[in-house]
Structure formats: structure tokens, C-alpha cells
Amino acid sequence: MTERLVLPQQAGSRLAGKIARDWAAAVCAELEGGESYRVTIRLRPGVSTGAAVARLGFDVWYDWTEAWREVGVADLPGIEIVAQRVVVERVPVDAPVELIATGLDAALAAVRQAGGTTPMVGLDRARAVARRLRAAGAGLAPGTLKGACKLSDADVEVLADAVTWLAGHPDLSGWTARQLPMPGMHSKWLEANAQLLREVTGRDVLEEVRPRLAVVHLTYVDPTYLATGGRRHDAWTTGDVHDLAYEPRTVLVVENRDSRLWFPPVDGTIVVEGGGKAAASRLSDIPWIRRVENVVYWGDIDADGFVILAHFRRALAAPGRAGEPGRAVSSILMDGPTAQRYAALGVSTDPDGRPIPPSSARLAGLTSGETAAYHTVATAGPAEFRRIEQERIPEDDVLIALSAVLAN
Template identity: 55%
Template sequence: MSLVEAVEPQLGARIGRLRRTAHTLLQHGARVEPAVLVRVARLDDADVEVLCAALDWLGDHPDDIARLTERQLPVPGMDTKWLPRHGTLLRDLAGWDVRAHLRRRSAVAHLTYVDPEYRATGARRHDAWTSGDSHRLAYRPRTVLVVENRDCRLDFPDLPGTIVVEGSGKAATWLLADVPWVRSAERVVYWGDLDADGFEILDRFRTALATPSDEGGAACTVTSILMDADTIHRYGDLGVVRDRRGRRIERTAVDLTSLTEVERTAYYAVTTRGAAPVRRIEQERLPLVVAAELVAALTEAPSQGSHFM
């Protein structure tokens, strides 16, 4: 049997599915281009059905889209994570960017007050800020420390004039870039996991804050702590090379234009294509007292109290 004879049945089946898929999409009002059709054909039948259901719902409810978030679309078979995964494909089939017209979810930033003078009052230590709501902080921070991990926020040591905010990983930029008291602080400090994701989050966060916000917030500088080669060397024994499922962590470096040279050296160390002794040092493994000392060193007048609001 020749190679052509061997693959012909498989090719025939694939071509047949492409034709059926194209016909189905056209019936649901999709704009079908060859390149888009090839992408749709990579989906399983269940996702194709959801695509068609989404196209039908959008056609029947053109005025409802602006009042819903991407998790609220009442499309049969669509789970809350479906649109983030397939939004680009739906855009190309529908001919317009569905996600851009959805209502943006309110950002909720969880924070901890660590100013010792304030804490001595016995008032609440933990708080939350929701965008668009009427809210008043206990005091105006001179320093805002953004951390990636909840444990680090909840247990951070006392530090004058400081509020510690939970950045929630990759959501940090979306959550905090437009918060007015973040941009108005004298200094903004970021501390994330010492891994590829941590540096990429830092890069996006710093880039976002380097320009004024849409709401008129001023541009500001972001400084990092414990995200350098010295930290890798000092705490390398706490690092890992495998993820929680036991798979080797393999990440290739990308061009992060907002990193400093010191940060970039550490980033390359954990994303090298060769063997690496450390691929990830999670921030909660590091001593909080060391982090507090580094933030205090950045503060011009660490002995001064905060301005209670």
C-alpha cells in the first residue's frame, strides 16, 4: 500500500468534517474564512456546538450584551471559562469583538493595613477595595506593596505608612492599574514569585503604571524586591524545578521590555533552555521579615506614621 493510499481515508474524513462544519456555521450566520474554518476544525464537536449556540444567542439578543460580563452569557453548554479560551475565534466568526462589548467586572483588591500606629488603635486590619464603589481607606498609604500570595499579605509585618495589596497573580494589572490611591502613593513596590510568570506579571504591571490611567491617575514607578539573582543564590534550596503535578517546568524567555537589568538576569536564569537548578521560588517560602526590611529601606522616612483618613 502506498503512502497516498494509506492516508487517503483519513484525509477524506477530515475534508468531510470541514465541509459539514462550514455548512453548520453558515447556517448559524457565521463569517467563514478558510483559516478560521481550520481553527474551528481543531475543536471537538461539543465546542463547535457551543460556538453555534453563541452565534445564535448573539443574533437574538443584540441589546443584552452590554449588561453582562463574560461569565454571565446564558449560552447553552458554555461554561464560565469558555469565552476567555475561545473569544478570538468567536470574534472572527461573528465579525465583531464580543468581549470588548461585555460589561467589565468590578475589580476587587484585598488589602492589609500594616502601619503600626494604625494597628495600635485596634481597628480592622484587613479590607477590600471595589472599583466604582464608595469607599474610604483607613489611611492614605505612602507605600503600596503588591504581593502575589495571600499568605504574604495576611501575615506581613508592621511597616509605617504601608498598605499591602494582594495582586492575585496575572490579574494584578487589571485589578490595580486604575486604583487612585495606588498611583498616588509615594512608592509602589511589587514582590512576586521568582519564576517566569512572576517576572511577566511585574513587566505588565510596571508598563501599565508607567503611563497615566484612563481615569486621570498619574504615571508612577514600580520597584521590585526579592526578584533578582542574589535571591536565587541565597534561597535556591527553597526553589523547585517541577510543578505541582510533577512535570518539569519549562519556559522560554520572551522580550520583557520593562524589566531592569538585574531583574532580567534573574528572569533569564529561570527561563534558560538549558538545565537550571531553580525554575521557581514561591514568595511565601521566603522570610517576611526580609521583605519588610527591603521595603523599609526604600522608604525615605520609615519612622513617620501614616496620614489617617
Template identity: 30%
Template sequence: MAGSRARGVDAAKAPEAIRDIVATYLARHRYDATPAWPLTFTVRWPDQRTLTSQAPDWHKANNTLRDWAQHQGCLTTLKRRLMVTPVALIDTVTVADEATALRVVGGQGARQYRKARTRIDLLTRELGVSRETSSAVAKTLDRESDTDIALLIRAARFFATHDAAGMTPRQVPLAGFSAKWLDQTHIKRRDAICTLCGKDSLDFSERPTELRMRWLDPAYTDEPEMVITKAWQPARERKVRFVIIVENKDTYQGMPPVRDGLCVWGCGRAIEASISLLPWLGAACEDNCGDDYGARVVYWGDMDADGLEILDAVRQAGVRCRSLFMDIEAYGRYSWFGTNLKPEGTPIATRDPKATPTLNPGERELYRMVCGAGSSGRPEYLRVEQERIPLVDAVDVLRSFGWQVINHQYEEDQ
């Protein structure tokens, strides 16, 4: 079996090294249909001269490793080495099975592994699917709550015997479910249901993608907000030189007048789909590109992992936008506005950073930090919300980009 391949560890730090390797193995293989065991470790001892000259230290290391292995329930083999007199040193340590591995690791690593295996067992038992299928679904929905996994099982049973073709997700008669539980933002749940039911698609009738915008140019600010569901571009007589995409509604509504300006409400991750309704943006920003990205189109979102992933997605969609207050320098200036709580009061979780090829070094450094993977460890706050940053500060930066911001209320108050 793959798990039996020997791994070398230095004798002086063998218990710690074995624990770290086993923890990594459990994390990587917790969603395997059948994790491979055992894990065997070869203990590396120093050369004969060092063993002899430092015999008391190596006797102690051998006794420590022996006692640790016995306490954890690990199997060991011995080999004879000369340390003044012949001594039986531990040659290999074997973690024979899952139960032993969990004792070795303990703590959060063991809890995460048990959670994954419990979910695989639950899906297999409740829905009668193979462990391979259960493993794949459980891995896909790793970040879903236990409540959502229970709802998934109920939904899979429903769709296995009912046809919801032509309905919108909110019209499906699933008792006890939020109307938003199967929205397009939860595509992984839909895919998981299809996998569990053996279907290619749930054949929903989707709501059209929607995007909200408002004019910032004072000549048009009395006009109502625009809501578009089809590809749109401004009329020839309306010059659009500056476009700002903002993540949150308060900032969208509060943006000051900008001559030849347009404000787009990204509405969080919804912009990843709705940006396609403005196909001219990619070409438009090419006209005024400076530095790395054109100042003509600006994206301003939260300083958190989601916000920076959205920024990367917008750029990958072809919009070469400059970010506003979304790099490590901005975090240093505004981190005291930060939070570690979601709107409902639950903690914001750390995550593994994704590939974000369009982020510049300052943005990428911030992204890794707010994922909890920065070189200095977890920051004080994992989120600095866009709305907390004073608009007067945004005006100063936009003007430095060449934007024609006019009659700003905060300037008038000073």
C-alpha cells in the same frame, strides 16, 4: 481569479516547492468565503549549457516531476528544450481545485483546511447566514473546539428569538451550557453570536471588574485581604514602595513580608481589565525607574505564551513593570519544572506569536519559543508554572531589585 497567478519553482525541487506553497495557500485562505482556484506554477529549468552537460540529471528531474504531478492529479503543460536531442520538459504544473490541493498537501495541513471548511458549511447550513458571515465567524473562533461551535449554533438560535438584556451571562437560561461559557473572558463568542444574529450587542449586565490585594508590610499583614471593584489608591499614611502582581493564587498567598509592599493577585488574564482599578500604578513606578523598567512594580506570571502576553498587556496599560522569571535565562534554569498539559490533562497547543511590543529581547525570545516558533523549534515544555519556582529564589531576585523582604520562612529553615 486571484488563485490562477503563476508562481515560479525550480525544476530540481519542484514537487517539494509546490507542496510548500500550496500548504501555505491553504493555511492562509482556509477561511475565505470562496477560495480562488486554480494555482499554476511555472517550472524554471537551467540554461541550455547546463541542460546539455547534465542531461541525465535533468531527465531524471523531469520524470520525477511528471510522475509526481500525475499521482497528485495535477495538470501539466510541456515545452521543447534541447538536451543533446529535443526533449519535452514540463513547463507548468496546475493545481486545479481544492480536492487536488488537499491531495498535494495531505497530513495536518489538509486536516486543518477541511476543519475550517466544514465549520463554514455547518454555520451556513444551520443558521441560514451567508458564507461571508460564516467564514468571518469561523475564522474568529478558529481555536474553539467542535463542541463549542455546536454550542455557538444553539446560542445563536436562542438569542435570535430571545432578549437577554439586563441579565448577567450566567443568568441566561441556556440549557446544557456552563455558566462561564459567555463570561467576559469569552468576548469572541459574544461577538460571533451578535454577528450571526445581526445584533449590535447582547446587552448583558456585567459583573463589576474585581481585583484582590493584600498587604505585605508586616505592620498590616493581620488586616484582611482587600477586594476592590472601583478605582482605589492607598491612604496617604500608608507608604507603598513595592508592588508585585502575581498570576496565580498559591504564589499570591505565599508571598513573604515586604516592608512597604503590596501584593496583587492578577488571576490570569483578568488583570488585563482589572489593572485599571489601580490608576496610580503607572505614575508610581515612574518615581523609581531603573534599567528598562522600574523595580518598584514587578509582574510575575507563568513562563508560557499566555503569561508573556499578559505581561505585555499590563505594560501596554501604562504600568512600566519589571518581570520576574519570565525570560529565556529563567526558562533555562527552571525548565525541568515544565509541563505540556493543561489542568484538565489536554495538551497545550502551539500558536502563532502575536505582536508584543513591550517585551524585551529575553522575554520575546522566550515568548516565541513557548509559542512553538523559536529558532530551535518546539521546546521540551511549553509551560513552566509560576507556583513551581521556589519562593526563596524569588526573594533573592527581589532583594537584588532593592526590595526589603524580611523574615522569610525559607531562610529561617536553612
């Protein structure tokens, strides 16, 4: 064992680390009437003999004992400094060997007194949150309490009211997630906090509600079909009785509406509007998309565009809900050469004039060319541009790129 003398500030820092790890469990135990939080910090591990003291140095030893005498931690309620005798230079000395803190408040007081960095733990608020949720009937565990304490006071009230409301509503199948009449709750709150709500109630609300049907807007671009004079634009709703104008061989997913509405003719192709980051969930279980020979994605060259591509590709690679096999997804005009070729069309601000930020997201499943383009626009360093919008790329170039993918 390494011989070491732990100074008061070092002991305070170690104690602070234990509090940061344990506070939620301790608060839950308090609420249940369990034993008080108790933690021990060893103050001189491996130093139990005069010989060990001599190896460290007598000056170091006396400075250490003086530091513990002056700091006054032992005078705090709930704090005990355990002493143990050691013979130093032939003189028996009762010197500190352990610091024992009983109770969270005592432990925090010891950290402050010893000069350690106080952990960012609001015990009074944590206890209030725990009591509020328990009064509402919530199940509490340390991880759950930590999650709840990250909410604002207003959101804690929403969470508690949701627990109470759900207890009186065992059947949610008559509502979508957006229709749930929970007091004070909006749909974005539920989307952001569904996991926490599940932890405190044992119910997965998003699974219990009826699904919000996906509505996909699409454009027919097969020239043979268009020559019949049939409708060019259509919509497909999940679960509805609906037939496409023709069974496509290729589905091209785009993000910009203009790119879909005015896409030029291509044999056997339907152009689908992806819907941004929701594309993976909206499109991955559409049967006719699962059946086509080619699924191709074309989005903006920006951080969001590559996030959408990565998520969509991962969703299509997994089997569908009805057991359909996974599908590969190709991309067009989302690689390094494209970014270089159209750099003059790049922008670095959003429509409101705000700088487009870099992205630190690590995206799996991109090709080397896609990764190069992603790094170009997402880098934390200087970037020539942050976005090339897909609708600005010339139509002829889009057709050439799509034809090249379909030929492979």
C-alpha cells in the same frame, strides 16, 4: 532566470505549500459558489531551448522527462500537464512546462501522486465546519475558518450555537461574561475564543457585557494607624463607595496570602494581594494605587512570578482609564543575588509533585537583575531549582529590601 528542472516530488511539495496557504480561502469561495481553486506549478523555469537543456545535461533532461512520464499525474481528474515544444539534440520534443490543478481535491490528489508531503488539511471537515457556521449565520473569512477548524467538533458546535444565540440577544449589558446563558458555553471557552467569536459575529462580547468588579484584598501596615486599634484587613471593590483607612504613600503588591496577612508594620504602606496573572487587570485602574508615591511588586522567583511582574509593570506604565499618568513599578527580592542567596529554599516540583517546566516566554521590561533571576529558573537547560516561594523568605530580609527601594 535560473534554469531548473522540477521533479515530480518537488512539484508536489510546492503544490502542498500552496494548498496549505490557500485552502481556507478556497473553501470559503466554494461556499459562496465562486470559481474553483486553480493553481499552476512551473516545471522547467528558464529551460525553453536546446541550449538550456545542454547546459543542464542531456542525461539530466531525459531522466526528468522519464520521471514525469512515469508518475502518472496527468491521468488524475482536474490535473493538466501543459506541454511545450523544445528542440533537444535537433529533435523537437513536447515536454512538460506547467502543472495546472483545478479544484482543491484534485490538487491534493496530485500531491499524493507526485510523492510530495501532503499538508495537514482535512478538507471534508473544513467544508463541514464552514457549512455549519454559515448555517448559523456566521460571517466567514479564510482566517476565521482556519481558527474554527482548530476547535474540536464539540467546540465548533458551541461557536455555532453562540452565533445563533447572539443574533437573538442584541443587549448583553445585564450579564457579566461568566453569567452569559449561552448554550453549552463556559466562561473559560469564552475567554479563550472571544476573538474568534468577534470575527464570526462582528461583536465584541467581552466589551458588551457588564464588567466583573475587581475585589482587592488588602492589609493596613502603617504603625501609627495600627496603634488606633482600627481594622487591619480590608477589601476594596471597583466602583463601590469606599474610603481607605488612610491614604498610602506606598503600595506593596504580593501574591501569597500569608505574606499579606502577616506583613510587619511599615510607615504609610498598604499591602495588596495581587491575584496572580490577573494582577495587571485587577489593579492597574484602581485610583489610589495610581496616586501613591511608590508601587512595589514582590512575587515568587519563578517563571510565573516574572510574567506577572512584566505584565503589571506594563499595565501601570500606560495611562489609566480616567487619564491618570503611567506609573513605574519597582520590585523587591526578585533578582539574581536573591536567587543565589536563597537557593537552598528553591524547589523544582509543584505542590502535586510534578516537575515545574521551563519557560520560553520573552519578557520585556525586566531589569538586568530580574532578567538574571528569570533565566536562572526558566532556562530550558538544567536548573538548580525552578521556584523560591516568597513566603519562605525571612521577614527581616523583606523589610530591609523594601526599605532600600523606598529610600531611592
